[in-house]
Amino acid sequence: MNVHSITAVPAYFEFDEAPDGVTLRAFGDWVIANLKQIDADLRALAPKRGGRLTIDLSGIEILDTAGAFVLHRTQKRFQESGFSTSLEGASSEQATLMSEVAANDEPCEREPPYRGVLLLALDRVGRTVEDAYIIATHLAGLMGHILVSLGQRIISPKKLRLTSVVHHMETAGLDAVPIVSLLAFLIGAVVAFIGARTLQSVGAEVFIVESVAIGVMRELGVVLTAILIAGRSGSAFTAEIGSMKANEEIDAMRTLGLDPIEVLVIPRVLALVLMMPFLTFIADVMGIFGGLLVAWAFLDISPGMFFTRMAEMVPISNFWVGMIKAPVFAFVIGLIGCHEGLNVEGSAESVGTHTTQSVVEAIFAVIVLDAAFALFFMEINW
Amino acid sequence: MLDRSQDAGSAVISVRGLKTQFGSKVIHDGLDLDVYRGEVLGIVGGSGTGKSVLMRAILGLISPSKGRISVFGEDARSLSPAERSQLEQRWGVLFQDGALFSSLTVAQNVQAPMREQLDLSQELMDELAALKIAMVGLQPDAGPKYPHELSGGMRKRAGLARALALDPEIVFLDEPTAGLDPIGAAAFDELIKRLQRTLGLTVFMVTHDLDSLYAICDRIAVLAEGRVIAVGRLEELLGHSHPWIREYFHGPRARVLNR
Numbered sequence: 001m002n003v004h005s006i007t008a009v010p011a012y013f014e015f016d017e018a019p020d021g022v023t024l025r026a027f028g029d030w031v032i033a034n035l036k037q038i039d040a041d042l043r044a045l046a047p048k049r050g051g052r053l054t055i056d057l058s059g060i061e062i063l064d065t066a067g068a069f070v071l072h073r074t075q076k077r078f079q080e081s082g083f084s085t086s087l088e089g090a091s092s093e094q095a096t097l098m099s100e101v102a103a104n105d106e107p108c109e110r111e112p113p114y115r116g117v118l119l120l121a122l123d124r125v126g127r128t129v130e131d132a133y134i135i136a137t138h139l140a141g142l143m144g145h146i147l148v149s150l151g152q153r154i155i156s157p158k159k160l161r162l163t164s165v166v167h168h169m170e171t172a173g174l175d176a177v178p179i180v181s182l183l184a185f186l187i188g189a190v191v192a193f194i195g196a197r198t199l200q201s202v203g204a205e206v207f208i209v210e211s212v213a214i215g216v217m218r219e220l221g222v223v224l225t226a227i228l229i230a231g232r233s234g235s236a237f238t239a240e241i242g243s244m245k246a247n248e249e250i251d252a253m254r255t256l257g258l259d260p261i262e263v264l265v266i267p268r269v270l271a272l273v274l275m276m277p278f279l280t281f282i283a284d285v286m287g288i289f290g291g292l293l294v295a296w297a298f299l300d301i302s303p304g305m306f307f308t309r310m311a312e313m314v315p316i317s318n319f320w321v322g323m324i325k326a327p328v329f330a331f332v333i334g335l336i337g338c339h340e341g342l343n344v345e346g347s348a349e350s351v352g353t354h355t356t357q358s359v360v361e362a363i364f365a366v367i368v369l370d371a372a373f374a375l376f377f378m379e380i381n382w
Numbered sequence: 383m384l385d386r387s388q389d390a391g392s393a394v395i396s397v398r399g400l401k402t403q404f405g406s407k408v409i410h411d412g413l414d415l416d417v418y419r420g421e422v423l424g425i426v427g428g429s430g431t432g433k434s435v436l437m438r439a440i441l442g443l444i445s446p447s448k449g450r451i452s453v454f455g456e457d458a459r460s461l462s463p464a465e466r467s468q469l470e471q472r473w474g475v476l477f478q479d480g481a482l483f484s485s486l487t488v489a490q491n492v493q494a495p496m497r498e499q500l501d502l503s504q505e506l507m508d509e510l511a512a513l514k515i516a517m518v519g520l521q522p523d524a525g526p527k528y529p530h531e532l533s534g535g536m537r538k539r540a541g542l543a544r545a546l547a548l549d550p551e552i553v554f555l556d557e558p559t560a561g562l563d564p565i566g567a568a569a570f571d572e573l574i575k576r577l578q579r580t581l582g583l584t585v586f587m588v589t590h591d592l593d594s595l596y597a598i599c600d601r602i603a604v605l606a607e608g609r610v611i612a613v614g615r616l617e618e619l620l621g622h623s624h625p626w627i628r629e630y631f632h633g634p635r636a637r638v639l640n641r
Contacts, residue, residue, distance in 0.1 A: 032500060032510070032549055033471065039506045064549035065581065069513050070506075093582065100580045104516035108525030110489040110508055346530045347484040 009061050011038050015045060021052030022083075024074065027059035030067025042074045047081035058089025068094075068101040076105070135339075135361075142339050145261050146269055153266065164267035165274075172233035172268070173275025177282060179232070180225055184283035187224055188216050188290030196298050205299045209309040212291030214318050221283035222322040223370055226329040229276065230362035234337035237268050238358035241341025242351040250342070260342070269334035276330035277323055284322060317382045325373050329366050336362045394419050394552060394584050395440060400449035402432065402439055409435050411608040413449070417552075422578055422585040424595045427605030428626065433588040434478075436605065437554055440586070441475060442466075453552070471499050474550035478557050480541030482529040488515065488540045489525040495547045514543040519573055535566045539573075546577065553578075555587040559594050571597045592635060604630075 011028040024045075028034070047053075055075060057063070075085045087098060115123070153160045195211045241264055244250055250260050288310075295301040340358035344350045395417035402409045409432035417423050425433050438444045440451055442458035451457060458469060482491045492511040496502055502510075515525055518539040529537055538558060545553055558574065559567035575598045578585050589595065595602055595616060603613040606626050612619055620631050 032496070032502075035506065036501055036503070039503060065513065065517070065546075066506075066510055066549060069510060073509065093580075096580050100517070101513065104513055106512060106516040106522045107509070108489060108512040108515055108522035110493070110511065110526060111487055112526045349484045350530075 010034060011067070013038065013041070021054060023054045023056060025056040025059055026071065029062040030060050030071070031062055031064045032066035035066055035070060039070055042070055045074065045077075047078045047083060050082040051084075053078045053083045053085040054088055055085065056088045057091075057094055060094065063094050063097060065097065065101055068097045069105075072098060072101045072105065138343070139335065139339055142261075142265075142342075143335055146265060146335065149259075149262055149266050150270070159262075160270075161263065161267050164263075165271050168268050168271035169275050172229065172236070172271055173279060176229060176232055176275075176279060180228055180279050180283050181286045183228065184216070184221055184224060184286040185290040187220055188212060188287030188292075189294045190290075191215050191220065191287075192291035192294035193298075196294065200299070206301065206305075206309060208291070208295045208299060208301065209306055210313055212295070213288055213310050213314045216287035216291065217284050217314075217318045217322045219322070219370070219374075221287050222280045222325045222329065223366065225276065225279045225283045225326070226333065226366040226370075227363055229272065229279070229330070230333045230337075230366060231359055233272060234333045234362045235355050235359050237334065237337030238341040238344075238355045239351060241265075241338055242344035242354050245342060245344040246346055246348065246351055265334075265338040265342075268338060269331060272330040272334040273327045277326040280322055280326040284319070321373075321377050321382055325370065328369065328373075332365045332369060333362045336365060392419055393417060394454055395586065396452050397436075397440065398450045400436075400439065400446050400451065402435055402444065402446045408608060410439075410446075413605075413609045415603055415610050415613070417584060417586055418601075419551075419584055420582060421600040422574075422587060422598050424599035424602045425586070425588045425605060426590070426595065426602060426630065431605040432608070433605055434556055437556060437586065437588055441473075441554065467499060471495075471548045472550055473552040473554065474545030474548065475554045476538065476541045476545045476556065476558060478560065479534070480529070480537035482537060482540055482544065484529050487526050487528055488520070488532070488543070491529070491540060492543045492547050495544065499548060510547070511543075514546055515540070517546070517577065518543045519569070535562050535570070538562070538570065542573070542577075546581070549581065550583070552584045552586060555585060555589075557588055557590065559589065559591045564593075567591060567593065568597070574598055592631075 009029040011026070011030045011034040013027065014023075014025045016023045016025070030038070053075065055071060057071075060067070075087075079085055087095065090098060114120075192208055192212050195208050196205070199205050199207050199211075241250075241260075244264070250264075253260050253263060292303055292306050295306055296303060337358050340354040340361070344354050393416040395415070397413060397415040400410050400413040400415075413436070415436075425436065427433050435444065439446050440453065440458075445459065451459075453469065454472065456465070456469060458466065461469060482488070483494065486494065489508070489511045492514050493507045496507050496510065512522065512525060515522065520536060520539050520543065524532065524536060524540065529540070532540060542553075542555075542558075545555075555574070559570050562570060571594050574585065574587075577583060578598075585598075587594070587599065599616065601613060601615055602619055603610045604619065604622075604624075604627055605611070606624070611624055612622050612627060619627060622628070622631075
C-alpha cells in the first residue's frame with residue numbers, strides 16, 4: 001500500500017437546485033487532507049428560504065470525522081434557514097459517524113478571552129506591581145530563613161551538608177575561574193587602552209597605574225565577576241531547583257522531613273559566598289595584569305615601575321572595597337537564583353521563564369547594590 | 383475510513399526480528415509482531431520488558447540495531463521527509479501524561495498537527511478542534527485552557543484529542559489508563575472502544591491494566607525475555623503455560639478475569 005493513497009481520490013460535490021428541493025451529492029475521499037477547497041465551497045452555498053435538502057453520500061469513498069463534520073455543518077445551516085434535510089446513501093458506518101459528529105458539535109474557544117489593549121496593559125501593570133511586592137516579601141522571607149539556617153549551622157556545624165557545599169564550590173566557583181580570568185584580563189587591558197590615549201595627550205601617562213588598579217579592584221573586578229556568576233550559576237541554581245520543583249522532588253523532600261532550604265539552598269548560597277571573594281581576587285589580579293601589559297607595551301611603563309607606583313599611590317582600601325562587596329553580591333545572586341527556582345510551577349516553560357527572570361533580577365540587584373556601596377564608601381572616605 | 387475495512391485482516395504494522403539495545407543492555411532480541419487492521423491490540427509485560435521501547439521503535443523515535451519494522455508496508459526510517467510526513471498523518475500517538483505542548487492551549491494543541499501538516503482555514507481548524515475536544519468527552523471550556531490548568535485525566539483526554547486530530551488510521555496509546563481512578567479509567571476504556579468503533583481505528587495499546595485488556599482488547603501480546611512470548615485473544619492466553627503469563631492472568635489482581 002502506498003502512503004500517498006489516502007489523498008488519491010479528490011473530494012468534490014454537486015449541488016442541484018431542482019424545484020422540488022436541493023440535492024448535495026458528495027463524491028470521492030472526504031478526508032481532512034482534501035477539505036480546504038470543499039470547506040470554502042460549502043460555506044459559500046447560500047440556502048434560499050425554505051425547502052428540502054437531500055445530502056447524498058453514496059458517492060463517497062472514504063469519510064472521516066472532518067468530512068462528516070463539514071457535511072453536518074452544511075446540513076445544520078440549511079436547517080437553520082428553514083430547510084427540512086435528509087441523508088441518503090450513507091452506509092451504516094457513515095451514518096454512525098454522522099450522528100457521532102452531530103452529537104459532539106459543541107463549539108469552544110481557542111484561547112482565553114482577549115480583553116482589548118488598554119485593559120491588557122492595565123492588567124499587566126497591576127500584576128507587575130503586585131508581583132514586585134510579592135517577590136520582595138518572599139525574598140525577605142527566604143533571606144530570613146537562610147540567615148536563621150546559616151546561624152544554626154554555625155552553632156551546630158555537624159548538620160551542614162559539606163559534600164554538597166564542596167560540590168557547588170567546584171561547579172559555581174572553581175569551574176568559573178577560566179572565564180572570569182579571561183574576561184577580567186581583557187577588561188583591564190581595555191581600560192588601560194582607553195586611558196592611555198587620554199593620559200598621553202596631557203602627558204600624564206603614569207596615572208594609568210592608578211586608573212587601572214583602582215578601577216579594577218574597586219569596581220570592575222567584583223562587578224564583572226558578579227554579573228558572570230549571576231548568568232552562569234544563578235541561572236543554574238534556578239534551573240536545577242526549578243526542575244526539581246516541577247518534578248515534585250521538593251514536595252517529596254518535605255514529606256521525608258527534609259527542609260529544602262537546608263538541603264538545596266544553604267549549600268548553594270554558602271558555596272557562592274565562599275567562592276566569590278576568591279573569584280574576585282583572581283579577577284583583580286588578571287585585570288591589573290591586563291592593564292600592566294598594555295602600559296608596558298604602549299606607554300613604556302615597566303612592570304617594576306608599575307608595581308612601585310601602585311604600592312605608593314593606590315591605598316589598600318581599594319582592594320578591600322572590592323572584597324567586601326564580593327560576598328554580599330554572592331549572597332544576593334544565590335538568594336535570587338534559589339528563590340526563582342522555588343517559585344517554578346509545574347511546567348517546563350515555567351522553568352525557562354524563571355531562569356530568565358533570575359538572571360535579570362540578579363544583575364539588576366548587583367548593580368543597584370554596587371551603587372549603594374559606592375555612596376557608602378564615599379561617605380566614609382575609603 | 384469506512385472503506386478502510388476493504389483490507390480488514392491485513393497487517394498494518396509488522397515487526398520482524400527486532401533487536402533494540404541501549405549500550406550493552408539488550409531490550410528486545412528477535413521480536414516478531416503483527417498488528418491487524420481494525421483491531422485493538424494490548425501489549426502487556428513486566429516493568430522493563432520494553433513495551434514503551436517497542437512503541438517508540440515502531441514510531442521511529444529510536445533506531446533498532448537489527449530487524450525490520452514496517453507500517454502500512456513502509457519502513458518508517460527509509461522514507462524521505464515528505465513521505466514520512468504523509469505517514470505521520472496516518473497515525474496518532476497518546477503519550478503517558480498526554481505530552482501536551484505546555485505553551486499552547488488545549489484547542490491550539492489539537493490544531494497543531496493540522497497547522498503543521500495541512501493547509502486549512504483557521505475557521506475550519508477551530509471547528510474541528512472543538513469537535514475533537516467534544517468527542518473525547520471534554521467540556522467546551524477546556525478548549526482555551528493551558529495544560530497545567532487540567533487534571534491528569536483531562537490531560538489524557540486532551541492528548542487523545544490531539545492524537546485524533548488528523549483522523550489517523552492507527553492510534554498508539556501508552557498506558558492510557560495509568561494514573562486514572564477506576565471510574566475514570568473505565569470511562570476512558572469506553573471512550574477508546576467507542577472511538578475505535580465509529581472511526582474504524584487500529585489501536586496499539588501498551589497497558590498494565592487488566593480491566594482495560596478485558597474490556598476493549600481484541601488481542602493481547604505478551605512481552606517477556608526480549609520477545610513476544612504469546613499473542614492471542616484473552617481466552618487463549620488464560621490457558622497459556624508460561625509462568626509469567628499464568629502469574630499475570632491468575633494472580634491476586636486478576637479476579638475480574640476469573641469470574
